[in-house]
Amino acid sequence: MQSKLVGSMREAIRLAxxxxxxxxxxxxxxxxxxxxxNMVLEQIAEMGIRDLTLNAxxxxxxxxxxxxxxxxNHVVSRICxxxxxxxxxxxxxxxxxxxxxxxRTHGGRPRDIALGVTPIDVAFVAAPTADCAGNCSGKxxxxxxxxxxxxxxxxxxxxxxxxxTDNLVDYPMQDWSIPEIYVDYVVQVPAIGNPxxxxxxxxxxxxxxxxxxxxxxxxQVIQNSGxxxxxxxxxxxxxxxxxxxxxxxxxxxxxxxxxxxxxxxxITGYLVDMxxxxxxxxxxxxxxxxxxxxxxxxxxxxxxxxxxxxxxxxSAASAVVDRLDxxxxxxxxxxxxxxxxVHTDSNGSIMGGSGGHSDxxxxxxxxxxxxxxxxxxxxxxxxxxxxxxxxxxxxxxxVTQRGIAVNPKNAxxxxxxxxxxxxxxDIHELKEIAERITGRPEKLPEGGRPxxxxxxxxxxxxxxxxxxxSK
Amino acid sequence: MQSKLVGSMREAIRLAxxxxxxxxxxxxxxxxxxxxxNMVLEQIAEMGIRDLTLNAxxxxxxxxxxxxxxxxNHVVSRICxxxxxxxxxxxxxxxxxxxxxxxRTHGGRPRDIALGVTPIDVAFVAAPTADCAGNCSGKxxxxxxxxxxxxxxxxxxxxxxxxxTDNLVDYPMQDWSIPEIYVDYVVQVPAIGNPxxxxxxxxxxxxxxxxxxxxxxxxQVIQNSGxxxxxxxxxxxxxxxxxxxxxxxxxxxxxxxxxxxxxxxxITGYLVDMxxxxxxxxxxxxxxxxxxxxxxxxxxxxxxxxxxxxxxxxSAASAVVDRLDxxxxxxxxxxxxxxxxVHTDSNGSIMGGSGGHSDxxxxxxxxxxxxxxxxxxxxxxxxxxxxxxxxxxxxxxxVTQRGIAVNPKNAxxxxxxxxxxxxxxDIHELKEIAERITGRPEKLPEGGRPxxxxxxxxxxxxxxxxxxxSK
Numbered sequence: 001m002q003s004k005l006v007g008s009m010r011e012a013i014r015l016a017x018x019x020x021x022x023x024x025x026x027x028x029x030x031x032x033x034x035x036x037x038n039m040v041l042e043q044i045a046e047m048g049i050r051d052l053t054l055n056a057x058x059x060x061x062x063x064x065x066x067x068x069x070x071x072x073n074h075v076v077s078r079i080c081x082x083x084x085x086x087x088x089x090x091x092x093x094x095x096x097x098x099x100x101x102x103x104r105t106h107g108g109r110p111r112d113i114a115l116g117v118t119p120i121d122v123a124f125v126a127a128p129t130a131d132c133a134g135n136c137s138g139k140x141x142x143x144x145x146x147x148x149x150x151x152x153x154x155x156x157x158x159x160x161x162x163x164x165t166d167n168l169v170d171y172p173m174q175d176w177s178i179p180e181i182y183v184d185y186v187v188q189v190p191a192i193g194n195p196x197x198x199x200x201x202x203x204x205x206x207x208x209x210x211x212x213x214x215x216x217x218x219x220q221v222i223q224n225s226g227x228x229x230x231x232x233x234x235x236x237x238x239x240x241x242x243x244x245x246x247x248x249x250x251x252x253x254x255x256x257x258x259x260x261x262x263x264x265x266x267i268t269g270y271l272v273d274m275x276x277x278x279x280x281x282x283x284x285x286x287x288x289x290x291x292x293x294x295x296x297x298x299x300x301x302x303x304x305x306x307x308x309x310x311x312x313x314x315s316a317a318s319a320v321v322d323r324l325d326x327x328x329x330x331x332x333x334x335x336x337x338x339x340x341x342v343h344t345d346s347n348g349s350i351m352g353g354s355g356g357h358s359d360x361x362x363x364x365x366x367x368x369x370x371x372x373x374x375x376x377x378x379x380x381x382x383x384x385x386x387x388x389x390x391x392x393x394x395x396x397x398x399v400t401q402r403g404i405a406v407n408p409k410n411a412x413x414x415x416x417x418x419x420x421x422x423x424x425x426d427i428h429e430l431k432e433i434a435e436r437i438t439g440r441p442e443k444l445p446e447g448g449r450p451x452x453x454x455x456x457x458x459x460x461x462x463x464x465x466x467x468x469x470s471k
Numbered sequence: 472m473q474s475k476l477v478g479s480m481r482e483a484i485r486l487a488x489x490x491x492x493x494x495x496x497x498x499x500x501x502x503x504x505x506x507x508x509n510m511v512l513e514q515i516a517e518m519g520i521r522d523l524t525l526n527a528x529x530x531x532x533x534x535x536x537x538x539x540x541x542x543x544n545h546v547v548s549r550i551c552x553x554x555x556x557x558x559x560x561x562x563x564x565x566x567x568x569x570x571x572x573x574x575r576t577h578g579g580r581p582r583d584i585a586l587g588v589t590p591i592d593v594a595f596v597a598a599p600t601a602d603c604a605g606n607c608s609g610k611x612x613x614x615x616x617x618x619x620x621x622x623x624x625x626x627x628x629x630x631x632x633x634x635x636t637d638n639l640v641d642y643p644m645q646d647w648s649i650p651e652i653y654v655d656y657v658v659q660v661p662a663i664g665n666p667x668x669x670x671x672x673x674x675x676x677x678x679x680x681x682x683x684x685x686x687x688x689x690x691q692v693i694q695n696s697g698x699x700x701x702x703x704x705x706x707x708x709x710x711x712x713x714x715x716x717x718x719x720x721x722x723x724x725x726x727x728x729x730x731x732x733x734x735x736x737x738i739t740g741y742l743v744d745m746x747x748x749x750x751x752x753x754x755x756x757x758x759x760x761x762x763x764x765x766x767x768x769x770x771x772x773x774x775x776x777x778x779x780x781x782x783x784x785x786s787a788a789s790a791v792v793d794r795l796d797x798x799x800x801x802x803x804x805x806x807x808x809x810x811x812x813v814h815t816d817s818n819g820s821i822m823g824g825s826g827g828h829s830d831x832x833x834x835x836x837x838x839x840x841x842x843x844x845x846x847x848x849x850x851x852x853x854x855x856x857x858x859x860x861x862x863x864x865x866x867x868x869x870v871t872q873r874g875i876a877v878n879p880k881n882a883x884x885x886x887x888x889x890x891x892x893x894x895x896x897d898i899h900e901l902k903e904i905a906e907r908i909t910g911r912p913e914k915l916p917e918g919g920r921p922x923x924x925x926x927x928x929x930x931x932x933x934x935x936x937x938x939x940x941s942k
Binding site (some may be wrong): 001004133134161170171172174175179180181182183184231261262281282284301302304306307309310313316317318319320322323363 | 472475604605632641642643645646650651652653654655702732733752753755772773775777778780781784787788789790791793794834
């Protein structure tokens with residue numbers, strides 16, 4: 001049998017048959033500590049390969065400078081991603097690329113990979129531990145990142161798969177996540193990333209009093225929703241107020257002795273605490289947000305890794321998001337139709353992406369947005385979001401520091417919250433309060449040509465992001 | 472979200488859209504204790520569905536009476552399988568079915584399922600534990616059978632998948648093998664099988680002195696092959712002499728302090744003992760042969776479940792069998808070209824099948840057949856096997872009680888064994904010794920029409936089994 005171990009990245013790229021015009025993919029579990037995307041693209045550029053489609057589950061600031069250069073040099077001509085932080089996002093919004101970026105969701109990406117909408121020629125899997133056959137895991141090794149959930153569709157459907165590791169162990173490794181059956185080549189490198197970088201800046205509980213008020217209100221909404229009982233399932237983002245809500249929810253669940261079924265999504269240490277305290281029977285982990293989560297998924301069998309398909313794909317027979325009772329999500333803007341923007345900032349410039357936002361909003365029985373009425377003197381609640389990331393039909397509640405707005409489609413919930421004495425207000429009222437404080441925002445200037453498409457989890461385009469003037 | 476739990480088998484079959492002429496599949500981890508194949512076919516027959524292709528990884532005697540009836544009634548018109556015990560095998564050989572049975576190997580079956588050669592409309596997965604979304608495992612529950620390895624390709628590639636369980640647990644179950652993403656329906660039944668029946672009659676060490684002599688010789692061959700060193704990998708069948716060889720091998724490995732890498736395939740308690748004694752770092756388990764193996768795979772993380780693809784599929788990027796150093800296999804006949812028959816008995820009647828025989832023989836560096844020179848006064852070593860299950864080019868050594876024959880293609884091994892003073896003889900000599908004792912066997916009468924095709928792991932037909940006169 002031919003060995004899959006190759007001596008260099010260059011050799012792996014050559015053997016995988018990568019040529020100009022093809023598609024390469026990356027996953028983002030090493031987040032802002034990832035070295036592999038830059039490493040691979042640099043090699044590809046040196047080899048004279050051009051005009052690639054880059055399909056990356058997310059793109060972080062660590063990738064921005066090099067990626068900008070590769071775009072300018074036409075090594076990368078098209079980008080598909082579920083999230084793009086502001087570093088590259090700003091450049092894209094200023095018109096760096098000719099072809100519009102395709103934004104998908106964490107569930108839509110595996111759907112479109114599986115259905116062949118976005119075929120991948122060569123997938124690069126950053127693997128904190130691997131053996132010579134390509135069995136690999138994120139749980140072990142010096143660059144351990146925990147779950148490899150987003151890498152599963154890439155490994156399963158790409159024509160060729162290259163595993164990149166800095167911790168090569170004897171065959172067969174124990175407790176692999178992705179099995180050798182999908183892996184064509186294995187490359188050993190000195191370091192795939194800096195595990196310190198996998199901790200996002202937003203994975204700490206807020207100390208902001210406004211955030212704490214919103215978190216408390218959010219938990220009151222959950223308590224009065226009728227959903228908080230044994231078997232309860234929950235997801236929350238890694239924003240400061242969302243994490244504070246998780247902490248308050250834990251206190252309630254322990255006090256009321258409620259045993260939930262699972263918490264899902266990107267997992268933080270706060271959810272690990274809830275698992276260990278008995279609030280949930282299991283964590284369903286597609287991505288570890290911090291090192292406490294990495295340690296937990298390695299050592300606690302109740303903390304389970306799930307693939308991106310199992311997390312959220314609409315083409316899977318079922319996905320975890322479809323069994324969620326409650327999800328708490330953030331927003332950069334919410335409009336009076338409950339549409340949510342998490343793609344662009346107040347200038348209309350790209351600084352995020354849906355990730356699992358619209359997947360969980362679609363799946364959960366109660367989708368709650370936590371957002372302050374304004375940030376930096378700009379209102380968050382507006383007439384119309386500048387970009388629809390998640391359609392308002394999938395949002396049930398908006399929690400702000402000045403009141404709770406319930407989507408009119410959910411009259412029963414509205415009544416429950418009112419009966420509980422919670423400050424339920426009309427969302428138009430929230431908009432007016434915000435504008436009274438901040439003043440009516442200037443309308444964004446009409447954008448230029450399209451720089452990105454927002455593709456909903458079912459494959460349809462739900463919005464277009466347009467060019468902004470460069471600053 | 473629509474529930475996958477359906478109230479009855481009939482309802483599951485109806486919802487899965489099964490119609491006459493389609494293909495259904497089953498896996499065989501419950502072996503001769505399996506209730507599900509009969510249960511499903513009975514329901515299908517009642518529903519008036521006819522002319523099905525039955526794709527079962529193996530068929531045991533427990534299935535024979537009902538299956539014979541369903542064949543006579545034209546509910547089942549075609550059979551694809553990797554193994555068929557004598558109960559049904561004899562009837563097939565007597566001409567029960569019009570269409571020849573298609574025999575594949577444990578690696579060829581997932582290959583042909585993945586490539587669409589043998590598409591499956593509805594797969595039925597007998598799951599000792601499952602949750603309402605279809606996440607399921609063989610490790611837990613009253614009918615625990617351990618690995619579900621052979622069910623993976625069925626679950627992954629069938630158009631519809633029905634999980635049948637007698638142990639439905641809360642969502643999400645812990646430590647699933649097959650994830651919900653593949654499962655369409657879940658049916659709860661009183662019992663999926665009798666776990667006592669999963670123990671094959673051949674999973675005990677032989678007490679037969681001839682068998683013990685062969686086992687000792689086999690281990691001497693391994694010791695002198697140059698392969699028995701740290702990192703050694705090993706597989707053996709569940710026949711009495713093979714298991715005795717495993718036991719003797721364990722003694723040698725412990726005495727010489729050799730730590731192997733893995734043992735693979737169908738796993739018995741003897742291999743579990745070797746794992747626990749430190750002879751191997753890992754077991755790669757596609758099927759548990761006894762309850763000690765079931766207990767081990769449930770509790771020991773070094774005892775790892777592998778899918779049929781990872782075990783042996785030639786269409787996977789790599790498979791475990793390709794990393795085997797030594798495999799010990801049985802035979803009902805071996806000919807002077809080292810071709811091996813494990814499909815038919817001395818009358819030419821079906822009583823077995825390749826299983827992983829030719830997969831491991833192709834993959835292992837040293838493929839060893841253990842067989843006595845004769846059984847019941849019939850010679851085992853012959854001029855020409857009546858059915859080629861594994862081609863002689865993949866067989867290195869034949870070990871009998873009267874000497875060891877080495878395939879001439881492997882001159883180096885032959886010299887090593889001679890140098891070690893082992894009784895190396897020409898295979899023609901073994902044939903003559905056998906015939907001197909038993910007399911020259913009557914040539915089997917020319918068979919009638921084809922009743923089965925033997926399809927090698929690469930998809931090519933390597934032999935045909937013909938009709939025998941019924942007794």
